Amino acid sequence: MPVTPDELKAAICTAIQVTHVEVEDNSSGCGEKFSVLIISKDFEGKTTLARHKMVNEALKTQIAQIHAFTQKTLTPQQWEDSKGGANAA
Structure with a gap:
């Protein structure tokens, strides 16, 4: 059975205290x-x-069932800073 975005998100949220998660297939x-x-x-x-x-x-x-996996991991401050830079452009 293939891995689903919901399965990934649930596993991430169980192991790490997140303020925001986006999973893209x-x-x-x-x-x-x-x-x-x-x-x-x-x-x-x-x-x-x-x-x-x-x-x-x-x-x-x-991950053992996935061919390719890319991740971007940010602190809340880094996320706010990156959004501010994108809005200023």
């Missing part, structure tokens, strides 16, 4: 290629590598 519905955006205070003070390890650990069962 980039595989035309076959469940093999996903990208995620995760905003969490849990990422504060952590390197990008440490953040990605947290997410990979939370999704280890699902």
